[in-house]
Amino acid sequence: MLTNSRRGVRAVALSTVFVGGLAAFAAAAQPQAEVLHYWTSGGEAKAAAALKADFEANGGKWTDNAVAGGAGDAAMTVLRSRVLSGDPPAAAQIKGPNIQDWAKQGALGNLNKVAAAENWDKVLPPQITSIMKYNGNYVAAPVNIHRIDWFWANPAVLAKVGATAAPKTWDEFNALAEKLKAAGITPLAHGGQAWQDATIFETVVMGLNGAAFFKKAFVDLDDATLRSADMNKVFDQMRKIRGFVDKDFPGREWNAATQMVMNGTAAMQIMGDWAKGEFLAAGKVPGKDFLCAPVPTQGGYLMNVDSFAMFNVKGDDKLAGQLLLAKLIVGEKFQETFNVYKGSIPARLGVPMDKFDSCAVKSSDDLKASITAGTLVPSMAHEMATNGAVRGAILDVVTQHFNGSMSSADASKKLADAVKLAK
Ligand code: GAL
Numbered sequence: 187m188l189t190n191s192r193r194g195v196r197a198v199a200l201s202t203v204f205v206g207g208l209a210a211f212a213a214a215a216q217p218q219a220e221v222l223h224y225w226t227s228g229g230e231a232k233a234a235a236a237l238k239a240d241f242e243a244n245g246g247k248w249t250d251n252a253v254a255g256g257a258g259d260a261a262m263t264v265l266r267s268r269v270l271s272g273d274p275p276a277a278a279q280i281k282g283p284n285i286q287d288w289a290k291q292g293a294l295g296n297l298n299k300v301a302a303a304e305n306w307d308k309v310l311p312p313q314i315t316s317i318m319k320y321n322g323n324y325v326a327a328p329v330n331i332h333r334i335d336w337f338w339a340n341p342a343v344l345a346k347v348g349a350t351a352a353p354k355t356w357d358e359f360n361a362l363a364e365k366l367k368a369a370g371i372t373p374l375a376h377g378g379q380a381w382q383d384a385t386i387f388e389t390v391v392m393g394l395n396g397a398a399f400f401k402k403a404f405v406d407l408d409d410a411t412l413r414s415a416d417m418n419k420v421f422d423q424m425r426k427i428r429g430f431v432d433k434d435f436p437g438r439e440w441n442a443a444t445q446m447v448m449n450g451t452a453a454m455q456i457m458g459d460w461a462k463g464e465f466l467a468a469g470k471v472p473g474k475d476f477l478c479a480p481v482p483t484q485g486g487y488l489m490n491v492d493s494f495a496m497f498n499v500k501g502d503d504k505l506a507g508q509l510l511l512a513k514l515i516v517g518e519k520f521q522e523t524f525n526v527y528k529g530s531i532p533a534r535l536g537v538p539m540d541k542f543d544s545c546a547v548k549s550s551d552d553l554k555a556s557i558t559a560g561t562l563v564p565s566m567a568h569e570m571a572t573n574g575a576v577r578g579a580i581l582d583v584v585t586q587h588f589n590g591s592m593s594s595a596d597a598s599k600k601l602a603d604a605v606k607l608a609k
Contacts (some may be wrong), residue, residue: 215503217510218247221494222268223279224261225528226254227441229463233528237329240514240523246507251275256440257381257568269293274497276504277511280326281493282317282570288495289320295496295505297324300512309516309534313562314491317570326495327515330530333549334458334488334565335389335481338444338465343371343453344477352454352479356393356423359482363430366453373430375452377438380585383424384567386456387584390423392483397561400486404566407576407609413602421587421594428588436589447476456481458490458568462529462545478545480552487556490568491533572609579608 219241225234231252238248253261258279265278269288280288288294301307301324307315310328318326337352344350344362347369353359363373376382391400395416402411411417432452435443444464446452455461465476472478494515496508514520521532526541531550539547556562564570569577583604587597 215501215506216247217245217506218249218503219276219507219511220249220251221277221279221511222251222253222261222265222275223494224253224255224258225279226252227256227439227460227464228467229441229465229527229529230460232467233463233524236524236527237511237515237520240517240520241507241511244510244514246510247503256377256379259381262574269497274499276499276508277494277496279492280495281491281568282564283573284569285317285326285493285495286320287573288497289325293497294320294325295498295508297327297496297509297512300324300509304513304516306516309536311533311535313489313557314533317491318493326493327512328533329492329494329515330521330525330528330533331549331553332458332460332490332492332528332530332568333480333552334385334490334568335392335456335483335486336459336461336545337454337456337477337479337481338447338461339454339477339479340447340450340452341474341477343447343450346371352477353482355482356390360423360426362453363426367430372432372446372452373454374427375443375446375455376431376435377440377443378431378436378585378589379438379440380581381567382440382443382457383585383588384581385458386427387420387424387588388488388565388567389456389481389483390420390427391417392486392488392563393481394419394423396484397486397556397563400563400566404571404580405564407572407605409602409606412605413598417598417601418594421597424584424588425594458565459529459545459549462543463527464529466527466529466543472543472545478548480548484561485556485559486561486563487552488563488565489553490565490570492528492530493533575608576605579604 223234225231241248253264268274314328318324318328339352347365349362353362366373402408440457441464443455444461447455448468470476516534518537521534521537522541525532531546583601
């Protein structure tokens with residue numbers, strides 16, 4: 187780890203070198219970037235504004251292209267049409283295997299220059315650099331590490347049935363949910379959208395069957411695992427969970443479900459920690475106004491890394507904008523500011539955690555523990571485990587089961603068949 191003084195000297199040297207390089211661009215044209223993203227909720231917008239402010243403070247001209255829609259399916263549709271029409275945005279929020287797919291098609295710019303100047307190989311963990319590179323070249327810049335497997339709970343509502351903490355097992359969850367339901371309280375706030383159903387689904391996969399099963403199912407796409415009796419058990423639990431949501435859940439946005447926990451009309455939500463960004467943006471205090479607790483996932487950690495890939499565009503101003511944006515995204519100061527607002531933790535190593543709350547510290551500690559235990563897995567629901575076609579096939583079956591009367595055995599069979607067709 188660099189000592190402060192050496193790091194200070196190094197930073198000055200680097201920024202001089204880089205600014206020098208950038209100055210050459212700046213002399214030619216103001217760095218500019220059109221940025222396609224899907225951060226439109228309260229907490230997300232606040233975090234996105236931090237990136238825009240940082241970019242403009244460094245002389246950049248930011249064109250915002252925000253496409254609403256949780257988990258980005260709508261944004262990805264816009265991106266595909268823009269690239270196909272030969273007019274890609276300079277930067278787009280894409281992640282996981284999608285980065286590899288776009289790079290394979292030759293659609294992404296090379297970020298090696300800024301990665302070398304900013305020492306990304308040293309300041310980013312290998313679990314992240316491997317996702318950001320294609321054929322050994324950096325093609326995307328990582329923004330954060332979100333954790334999927336969280337309960338968000340309203341302690342005052344839990345107290346109405348004598349509960350003082352979020353459940354630690356799925357049996358405890360079911361018992362608590364029955365008690366809440368009997369007291370006329372909605373146990374689980376939920377938005378009925380495929381990606382949200384899949385977000386709950388993947389935490390149940392981890393909780394009932396563990397990380398090795400999860401990887402075989404959603405990384406290896408192993409047919410026998412997908413149609414196994416153990417996968418039936420997951421759908422059994424999803425059927426129980428279906429009985430714990432309110433009648434108006436279909437189509438609800440994820441942040442509207444978070445609001446239900448915030449205002450006490452529901453006890454809990456299972457959602458990634460971007461939900462924490464909503465509580466913080468509303469001035470809520472963790473441990474007092476809301477509780478964060480890992481969903482039972484057998485010591486697992488469902489990882490979701492947001493990143494921006496730079497698409498092939500023309501013009502010194504746009505190229506300078508892409509390099510400036512990539513540099514800022516991985517910068518230590520931005521990694522702190524952005525992630526405090528976003529509810530995630532830094533992708534960059536060594537960012538001081540003193541500005542982060544107890545939920546973020548828990549996430550950081552559990553991440554390290556999961557790497558040691560081999561229970562760190564890429565989120566399937568959030569495009570980290572598979573490509574878009576396979577993810578879409580999985581989401582279709584999960585949401586069909588959740589919203590219908592399909593048996594667990596039929597669901598597992600349908601899941602395996604759909605994945606076989608999609609891969
Ligand atoms: C995730 C994304 C998060 C957040 C969430 C809700 O897929 O990684 O940054 O935007 O969707 O939209």
